[in-house]
Amino acid sequence: MKNVLILGAGSDVGQSLARLFASKSYSIHIAGRDMELLESFKKDLEIRYSVAVNFSYFDADDFSNHDSFLKNLNQTPDIAIYVIGYMGQKKPMDTDWEDTLRIVSANYLGAVSIFNRLAKAMKNRKSGILIGISSVAGERGRQSNYLYGSAKAGFSTYLSGLRNALISHGVRVITVKPGFINTSMTENLKLPPLLTAQPDEVALAIYKSIQSGKDILYVRFFWRTIMWIIRNIPEKIFKKLSL
Amino acid sequence: MSKEISNWGHYPKIEVEENSFSSQNQLKSILINQKSLIARGLGRCYGDASLSNEEIVSTLKFDKILEFDDQSGVFEAQSGISFEAILETIIPKGWFLPVTPGTKYITLGGAIASDIHGKNHHAEGSFSRHVIEISLAGMDGNLIKCSPNHLEDLFWATCGGMGLTGIIQTVKFQLKKIETSFIRQIQVKAKNLEHIIELFEKYQGYTYSMAWIDCLKGGNGFGRSVMMAGEHALLSELDSKQKMNPLSIASKPKLMIPFNFPDFALNTLSVKAFNFLYYTKHPSKIKESIIPYNPFFYPLDSILNWNRMYGKKGFVQYQFVLPLEQSHRGLVEILNRIRKKGMGSFLAVLKLFGDQDNLISFPMKGYTLALDFPIQKGLFPFLDELDQVVLDHGGRIYLTKDARMKSEIFWNSYPKAKEFKDILSKYNPHSQFNSLQSKRLSLT
Numbered sequence: 202m203k204n205v206l207i208l209g210a211g212s213d214v215g216q217s218l219a220r221l222f223a224s225k226s227y228s229i230h231i232a233g234r235d236m237e238l239l240e241s242f243k244k245d246l247e248i249r250y251s252v253a254v255n256f257s258y259f260d261a262d263d264f265s266n267h268d269s270f271l272k273n274l275n276q277t278p279d280i281a282i283y284v285i286g287y288m289g290q291k292k293p294m295d296t297d298w299e300d301t302l303r304i305v306s307a308n309y310l311g312a313v314s315i316f317n318r319l320a321k322a323m324k325n326r327k328s329g330i331l332i333g334i335s336s337v338a339g340e341r342g343r344q345s346n347y348l349y350g351s352a353k354a355g356f357s358t359y360l361s362g363l364r365n366a367l368i369s370h371g372v373r374v375i376t377v378k379p380g381f382i383n384t385s386m387t388e389n390l391k392l393p394p395l396l397t398a399q400p401d402e403v404a405l406a407i408y409k410s411i412q413s414g415k416d417i418l419y420v421r422f423f424w425r426t427i428m429w430i431i432r433n434i435p436e437k438i439f440k441k442l443s444l
Numbered sequence: 445m446s447k448e449i450s451n452w453g454h455y456p457k458i459e460v461e462e463n464s465f466s467s468q469n470q471l472k473s474i475l476i477n478q479k480s481l482i483a484r485g486l487g488r489c490y491g492d493a494s495l496s497n498e499e500i501v502s503t504l505k506f507d508k509i510l511e512f513d514d515q516s517g518v519f520e521a522q523s524g525i526s527f528e529a530i531l532e533t534i535i536p537k538g539w540f541l542p543v544t545p546g547t548k549y550i551t552l553g554g555a556i557a558s559d560i561h562g563k564n565h566h567a568e569g570s571f572s573r574h575v576i577e578i579s580l581a582g583m584d585g586n587l588i589k590c591s592p593n594h595l596e597d598l599f600w601a602t603c604g605g606m607g608l609t610g611i612i613q614t615v616k617f618q619l620k621k622i623e624t625s626f627i628r629q630i631q632v633k634a635k636n637l638e639h640i641i642e643l644f645e646k647y648q649g650y651t652y653s654m655a656w657i658d659c660l661k662g663g664n665g666f667g668r669s670v671m672m673a674g675e676h677a678l679l680s681e682l683d684s685k686q687k688m689n690p691l692s693i694a695s696k697p698k699l700m701i702p703f704n705f706p707d708f709a710l711n712t713l714s715v716k717a718f719n720f721l722y723y724t725k726h727p728s729k730i731k732e733s734i735i736p737y738n739p740f741f742y743p744l745d746s747i748l749n750w751n752r753m754y755g756k757k758g759f760v761q762y763q764f765v766l767p768l769e770q771s772h773r774g775l776v777e778i779l780n781r782i783r784k785k786g787m788g789s790f791l792a793v794l795k796l797f798g799d800q801d802n803l804i805s806f807p808m809k810g811y812t813l814a815l816d817f818p819i820q821k822g823l824f825p826f827l828d829e830l831d832q833v834v835l836d837h838g839g840r841i842y843l844t845k846d847a848r849m850k851s852e853i854f855w856n857s858y859p860k861a862k863e864f865k866d867i868l869s870k871y872n873p874h875s876q877f878n879s880l881q882s883k884r885l886s887l888t
């Protein structure tokens with residue numbers, strides 16, 4: 202039976218992913234920090250979709266416990282999705298060091314820590330799929346969110362390197378680059394409706410990318426073009442913009 | 445950051461901050477910091493019942509199913525779950541909602557706060573009758589459980605209490621067993637008001653009944669209507685095609701109104717034309733058929749965002765109930781006034797309620813009529829006139845549809861309003877839970 206591990210299952214996209222995969226008869230392991238939410242979510246998934254569901258505590262920051270976390274899973278998942286992210290509370294220049302560390306841990310270090318381990322296990326087994334939710338914000342550093350952006354940039358590069366390292370071992374790595382999504386993380390931002398995706402939409406796009414063999418997925422699709430333009434603005438001009 | 449929020453009638457519209465929660469812990473931290481707020485689900489009330497100028501808490505992410513015993517039909521879920529999601533889970537196992545309103549896009553919490561009623565009120569009461577237990581987050585986020593046997597005052601104040609007793613967290617209730625997801629429907633034409641009232645008497649043995657009424661026709665056809673009554677269809681009543689999937693769920697709607705229609709789109713003429721068309725669409729006097737549950741219970745849901753047909757100014761829905769002895773007289777007077785004013789109602793629904801007498805829940809034994817009015821000059825004073833007529837006949841207005849009723853009308857028409865307010869002072873002493881409506885009606 203196919204199974205999927207969702208790291209950050211308490212998030213909006215994480216919940217959409219869990220429901221979607223459960224509806225496709227995957228057994229699910231949901232992991233996150235809000236144990237109350239995970240416990241009720243387990244019941245919900247079992248009742249709605251009649252699949253096996255397990256849950257456990259996972260903190261991206263807590264690297265020293267990542268080994269035991271994986272050990273307690275009993276098996277290496279067929280698919281593992283990292284959907285943990287944190288944007289910070291203030292503008293980058295005003296962010297204190299503690300929050301900066303959180304941004305870098307949640308978006309990059311935590312992912313590297315757990316994916317390093319999962320990659321080895323999947324490589325040994327010669328099968329598996331690793332999916333990392335990065336962001337278009339990683340494609341170019343800009344004044345409004347360069348801490349989050351640089352962490353995501355690190356994550357995207359890590360994933361592409363891992364993809365390269367694992368291709369001849371039967372393991373796939375998919376980089377997901379959403380633009381704007383309507384979630385708790387962006388609750389306080391005014392996002393342009395046409396550019397903004399819903400969590401369910403992102404989940405479906407991810408699920409389809411598994412079937413279609415995609416390496417890098419942009420959600421919504423036109424962000425690929427938008428970022429191509431952004432990437433190609435000469436630095437002389439870009440450094441003066443207020444994006 | 446604040447955003448623009450309005451409910452189904454698009455009136456009133458406000459700018460306010462909205463926060464969401466997906467676990468009790470998260471709600472607790474909101475409640476500790478926010479001293480004035482109201483919960484909101486899918487925003488299918490019509491006016492300002494779930495609006496506040498201080499803060500709105502969305503329950504939509506608090507939507508997990510906690511228990512579903514498919515043998516006994518006991519179901520428990522978090523308050524943000526929609527009736528649509530509940531139906532998708534329970535129908536395939538042969539269960540249905542005990543009471544449902546005319547749309548499945550409401551939340552479980554909203555169903556309690558409005559103590560919703562459906563086409564089966566005369567037979568099976570309102571939603572609260574089928575509830576086993578409710579848990580709420582009170583001040584400072586502490587969880588309280590209540591039921592008809594435990595903290596009954598809180599239970600009955602919460603049912604129909606418009607969210608003023610606390611933030612509803614979980615609801616456990618009893619489902620209804622069904623053999624198929626189809627309905628055996630009977631449609632009967634009534635030539636006038638007296639006739640439709642006769643029909644309601646005649647067909648009260650049916651579990652479900654309501655009527656579409658033309659409220660603009662004068663003369664001999666005054667009050668002409670089409671009654672729709674129904675029962676859950678048995679397996680033996682289905683045709684061979686339906687038998688292949690007797691417990692099928694509705695597919696998602698395909699038609700959506702993407703933008704507001706211009707303001708003139710639904711004026712009196714178009715309403716008259718619609719009513720005439722609707723009425724003569726049924727060729728014979730009595731028509732029986734077996735139809736899926738979706739078009740029987742939720743005819744308007746298939747047109748997503750149909751409320752946009754009323755244009756940017758929005759509309760007001762006016763729903764009242766009159767005690768049985770006064771119903772005929774009262775309906776004649778009100779329908780005449782509406783016809784003379786020409787303010788037109790696109791949809792008018794007539795239902796016969798059974799007995800009910802809970803705190804500030806809306807239903808009472810008698811006839812209820814629900815009408816839409818596009819917002820236009822002169823409307824609000826006219827509705828104040830109608831309020832007085834309703835009050836004079838011993839009736840009242842449905843808070844879930846209300847956007848403008850005056851406080852004195854409310855206090856004079858709900859005999860248990862004082863008792864309700866006393867219970868509020870016990871569980872919501874600092875009016876932490878309040879809405880634009882509760883302030884307007886002097887409840888908080």
